[in-house]
Amino acid sequence: MDPNGLKTGGLLLPTIERRCTSPPSVIVIGGGISGVAAARALSNSSFKVTVLESRDRIGGRVHTDYSFGCPIDMGASWLHGVCSENSLAPLIGYLGLRLYRTSNDNSVLYDHDLESYALFDKDGNQVPKDTVDKVGETFERILEETVKVRDEQEHDMPLLQAISIVFEKHPHLKLEGLDDQVLQWCVCRLEAWFAADADEISLKNWDQERVLTGGHGLMVNGYYPVIEALARGLDIRLNQRVTKIARQYNGVKVTTEDGTNYFADACIITVPLGVLKANIIKFEPELPPWKSSAIADLGVGIENKIAMHFDRVFWPNVEVLGMVGPTPKACGYFLNLHKATGNPVLVYMAAGRFAQEVEKLSDKEAVDLVVSHLKKMLPDATEPTQYLVSRWGSDPNSLGSYSCDLVGKPADVCARFSAPVENLYFAGEAASAEHSGSVHGAYSSGLAAAEECRKRLLTQKGVRDLVQVAAWEEVAGIVAPLQICRT
Numbered sequence: 001m002d003p004n005g006l007k008t009g010g011l012l013l014p015t016i017e018r019r020c021t022s023p024p025s026v027i028v029i030g031g032g033i034s035g036v037a038a039a040r041a042l043s044n045s046s047f048k049v050t051v052l053e054s055r056d057r058i059g060g061r062v063h064t065d066y067s068f069g070c071p072i073d074m075g076a077s078w079l080h081g082v083c084s085e086n087s088l089a090p091l092i093g094y095l096g097l098r099l100y101r102t103s104n105d106n107s108v109l110y111d112h113d114l115e116s117y118a119l120f121d122k123d124g125n126q127v128p129k130d131t132v133d134k135v136g137e138t139f140e141r142i143l144e145e146t147v148k149v150r151d152e153q154e155h156d157m158p159l160l161q162a163i164s165i166v167f168e169k170h171p172h173l174k175l176e177g178l179d180d181q182v183l184q185w186c187v188c189r190l191e192a193w194f195a196a197d198a199d200e201i202s203l204k205n206w207d208q209e210r211v212l213t214g215g216h217g218l219m220v221n222g223y224y225p226v227i228e229a230l231a232r233g234l235d236i237r238l239n240q241r242v243t244k245i246a247r248q249y250n251g252v253k254v255t256t257e258d259g260t261n262y263f264a265d266a267c268i269i270t271v272p273l274g275v276l277k278a279n280i281i282k283f284e285p286e287l288p289p290w291k292s293s294a295i296a297d298l299g300v301g302i303e304n305k306i307a308m309h310f311d312r313v314f315w316p317n318v319e320v321l322g323m324v325g326p327t328p329k330a331c332g333y334f335l336n337l338h339k340a341t342g343n344p345v346l347v348y349m350a351a352g353r354f355a356q357e358v359e360k361l362s363d364k365e366a367v368d369l370v371v372s373h374l375k376k377m378l379p380d381a382t383e384p385t386q387y388l389v390s391r392w393g394s395d396p397n398s399l400g401s402y403s404c405d406l407v408g409k410p411a412d413v414c415a416r417f418s419a420p421v422e423n424l425y426f427a428g429e430a431a432s433a434e435h436s437g438s439v440h441g442a443y444s445s446g447l448a449a450a451e452e453c454r455k456r457l458l459t460q461k462g463v464r465d466l467v468q469v470a471a472w473e474e475v476a477g478i479v480a481p482l483q484i485c486r487t
């Protein structure tokens with residue numbers, strides 16, 4: 001690994017003569033993956049870049065906590081699509097970060113394809129594997145039938161409603177007893193992908209995402225090193241919550257909560273969709289209706305994690321421990337980090353309305369709740385020695401976990417959300433048409449916004465080009481394949 005390369009974000013390409021005295025300037029609002037990616041790209045292009053970040057840390061919804069003595073990702077933890085086509089692969093490969101592949105399957109919607117799981121009922125009886133496999137096949141069939149319902153309907157509807165129609169048409173697909181409880185668990189897992197309940201998920205869109213190949217890989221060392229590498233050497237101002245963005249005849253004026261004004265030629269806005277929806281930032285003049293309606297029409301889902309550190313491992317050596325129940329809400333699941341990382345940590349994942357309810361509890365109450373589930377599944381379960389509880393829905397810096405497709409979503413909403421308004425550019429996971437809700441989608445959207453901004457500013461200023469530093473892809477692509485393990 002080349003430390004100088006890291007410092008500069010890559011290698012210096014042959015210098016092109018500067019043709020202007022002061023380089024174009026850009027303010028990037030938000031220091032998550034999309035913000036640091038955009039800032040890195042523009043800085044590599046010799047632009048003057050300032051990142052304004054409201055928190056006292058960078059990374060945003062990539063948040064690796066080290067208080068357990070090992071990396072714990074309280075936001076994103078998987079690279080979805082462990083393949084060279086993934087925009088983050090060159091950087092992850094270059095940094096030598098290990099991935100633990102939890103599933104080779106590219107499917108994201110149901111987990112009977114998980115190769116390593118144990119499901120239990122509320123009395124602690126383990127569900128036989130053939131029951132899980134059989135119900136998984138039925139669930140697949142039900143989902144296929146919902147596609148037929150979609151083809152017959154003119155209007156969008158919630159996925160849950162479509163499932164009810166499937167049951168009316170094909171009563172034999174409706175399950176009972178333990179089989180039904182496993183089916184509810186499959187729905188619970190599906191809801192986790194969208195961070196929304198099945199009665200909120202769009203029938204038209206639930207399967208329209210283009211999932212990359214290569215399955216899903218957990219970042220064994222945590223996601224933060226990716227952020228750190230991108231951010232190195234950038235001018236990042238922490239604790240700077242932007243409250244106003246004014247477009248002026250000669251650029252933008254950005255004002256933060258403490259009254260500081262920043263001026264630049266252009267601005268890239270990467271704050272989460274939830275923050276834009278809450279109107280925490282005032283725009284002057286107001287955003288045009290086509291943009292504000294795009295912000296309103298996109299949905300934001302909630303997923304929260306409860307990470308628990310134990311003094312000993314009392315659970316089976318599988319990747320996922322699940323509890324089945326009579327409704328998706330009564331089901332739950334724990335990711336076993338011990339299998340992937342060797343650390344005695346379980347992470348409970350809550351999504352949709354249940355994730356919202358978790359935020360109303362104190363940390364201790366939330367932990368007690370999930371430990372009570374755990375004790376029903378595994379009577380030997382002990383109390384955790386340390387715990388962490390995320391609150392992505394109520395955190396004013398995120399106001400949601402990631403975007404999701406609401407019922408009746410207009411077809412052009414993502415294009416409108418990501419389109420610039422004069423010298424204001426928009427990036428972030430919600431701006432990614434193909435990979436919204438993901439780290440790599442957010443990363444690519446940051447790069448795309450930076451490139452559009454770079455080209456327009458160079459044209460506006462009559463500058464042919466500036467000194468250019470090579471991108472990660474050029475430096476790393478050939479030398480560093482992804483390191484994939486499954487212990």
Ligand SMILES: Cc1cc2nc3c(=O)[nH]c(=O)nc-3n(C[C@H](O)[C@H](O)[C@H](O)COP(=O)(O)OP(=O)(O)OC[C@H]3O[C@@H](n4cnc5c(N)ncnc54)[C@H](O)[C@@H]3O)c2cc1C
Pocket residue numbers: 029030031032033034035052053054055058059060061062074075076077078079080240241242243270271272275280281303304305390392396397398400401402427428429430436437438439440442
């Ligand atoms: C629990 C959870 C699990 C997830 N799991 C995965 C996963 O396994 N794999 C995956 O690919 N993706 C996952 N995601 C999604 C992924 O984390 C996000 O899509 C991605 O990190 C978003 O990056 P971003 O740059 O768009 O936004 P953010 O990371 O949210 O960055 C926006 C930044 O703007 C800052 N900000 C907010 N308001 C202001 C303001 N007024 N002024 C200045 N700054 C402001 C924020 O503090 C933040 O740093 C998960 C997300 C969550 C919450």
